[in-house]
Structure formats: C-alpha cells, structure tokens
Amino acid sequence: LLKMPAGFDFGEAAAVGLVGVTAWHSLITRGGLQPGETVLIVGAGGGVNSLSIQIAKLAGAQVFVVGSNAEKCAQAEKIGADITINREHDPQWSRAVAKLTGRRGVDVVVDNVGAATLGQSMRACRIGGRILIVGGTSGYGFDLNVAQLFTRHISLIGSTMGPHQDYERFMQQAFAGRIQAVIGARLPLHEARQAQTLLENNAVFGKIVLEI
Numbered sequence: 001l002l003k004m005p006a007g008f009d010f011g012e013a014a015a016v017g018l019v020g021v022t023a024w025h026s027l028i029t030r031g032g033l034q035p036g037e038t039v040l041i042v043g044a045g046g047g048v049n050s051l052s053i054q055i056a057k058l059a060g061a062q063v064f065v066v067g068s069n070a071e072k073c074a075q076a077e078k079i080g081a082d083i084t085i086n087r088e089h090d091p092q093w094s095r096a097v098a099k100l101t102g103r104r105g106v107d108v109v110v111d112n113v114g115a116a117t118l119g120q121s122m123r124a125c126r127i128g129g130r131i132l133i134v135g136g137t138s139g140y141g142f143d144l145n146v147a148q149l150f151t152r153h154i155s156l157i158g159s160t161m162g163p164h165q166d167y168e169r170f171m172q173q174a175f176a177g178r179i180q181a182v183i184g185a186r187l188p189l190h191e192a193r194q195a196q197t198l199l200e201n202n203a204v205f206g207k208i209v210l211e212i
Contacts, residue, residue, distance in 0.1 A: 002168060005175050012181035015207040016174050018161065019047035024170040025162025026110065026132045027055050035060030037107040040097060040124055042066050042117050044076040044084070045205040048134055050182040052110050053080050055170075058178055064106060066093045068202065075205045079182060094120035105129060115139035128153045134160060182206030 004013055027033045039056040043049050044067035056063045057080040065081040067073035073084035083100060090096045097106060105126030111117055114136030121131055122145065131154060149156070173179045184204030187195050188211055195208045 002171050008175060009181075011183065011186060011209045011211065012174075015047070015181040015183050015209055016051065016179070017167070017171070019207065020051050020170040020174060020179070021162040021167040022134060022160060023048050023051040023055050025166045026134045026157075026159035027052060027108070028059065028169075029162065029166055030157050030159040031108055031110075031130055031132050033059045033061055033108060036062075038062045038064065038101065039108045039110065040064040040066070040106040040121070041081075041110045042113055042121055043137075044068070044072040044081070045184075045202070046112065046137075047182070047207045048112055049110065050076075050079060050206045051179065054179045055173075056080075058173065061108075064097060064100070072205055079180065092120070094123040097124040101126075108132065110134060112136070113138045115142040118142050119145070122148055122152075122154060125152075125154050130155045130157055133158050183209055185209070186211055188212075 039061045041049050041052050044065050053063055053065060053076060063081050064083045065076040066085045066087055067076055068087050070086055073086050076084050085093045085096045087093055105124055107126060107129050109121045109125050109131045111121045111131060111133055112135030116138035125131055133156060184206040185198060186209045192210055195210060198204050198208060
C-alpha cells in the first residue's frame, strides 16, 4: 500500500497500479534498460504497453512502437513514441525495424502478444539484445527457432508484476506527473459488460476504469 497524494485522481491511481509495476519491473529491473538504447514495444494500446512507452522515454531510450492501426499509432506518438509502425501497412514489421535501424535491430523488445509475434520480435532484436516477454494475449505456445536464439546471443526474459520497491518507484513517478495514466474509457460499474465488449474488440487505447 502507498499513501495517495491529496488531489490525485482515484481512477488514475487504479488504472496504473498493476500494469505500472509490471512495465517498470520488466523494463528497468529485469531488462536493465539504459539511456540511449532502442526499445521496440509490440502493441500500442494495452495498459502495460502504454506505460512502457512512457517509462522507456523517461529512462532516455528511443522508442519504436508497432500499432494495429493508424489511430493507435497516433495515440502512441502522443504519449512519447518516437517512431511508430502501422501493422496494417507493414504486416512484416520486423523488416521495417531492420530498415529503420540500419539492419542492426533494437536493443530491447517488449512483447506481451506471444505466439503471433515472437518470431518477428526475435528478428527485430539486435545481436546480443533482450526480449522481454510480459504476456501472451495471442497464445502461450509457439515454435521457437533455437538456432536464431543462440547464434544471435538473444536473451529471452520473462517478467510479470514485481516487488513492492518497484511499485513504489513507479508510483513516485506517476504521483510526480512524469508518467500519465492512459484511460481509454470510464464507465459505471453496471456497464461492466460494455467494458468487456470494448476489450474483446480491441476498441480502446489504454485502460478501462469502472466507477462505483
């Protein structure tokens, strides 16, 4: 538990807690993100990823984002993404990453999609880079090209949630206004079914807050 500063919005505090510590723990603690590194975030609109964009920028990284459409790419840019790749136009987005980085690849990839994207995430990662797996929204089972993994010295790092000290460090940044809650919709509790529909249709950018 942390004491919330006077005047801080309850909805925003609820929206950033769990996803915030997950993003902070994966990028900063597990991933060891350093200033000047390049980060690719696969998926623009989820709660973890919308905060990962901001955390990576706060850490001094250059942030690439793969978004599912032009609208989500534009929203990602508003919260700090340096370069966005529209998956509708570039379904082979790992090639776009290679072109944008002079065929080097990025230092760190954040992937919470899983089965549908991990192959491209590996191709987008530089030799000696790190892939942070923080979820598997498209499925948990996938074919792993082990040769690509060991010949390119790529580290696969699993991460979810985090200890209290990471939660406290993240929330200090949020309370100070350096990281903003990204809320796609606020709905009364009796519209929980509508909230579920929005999630299933991938129709929001950021979190949905149910208010009592």
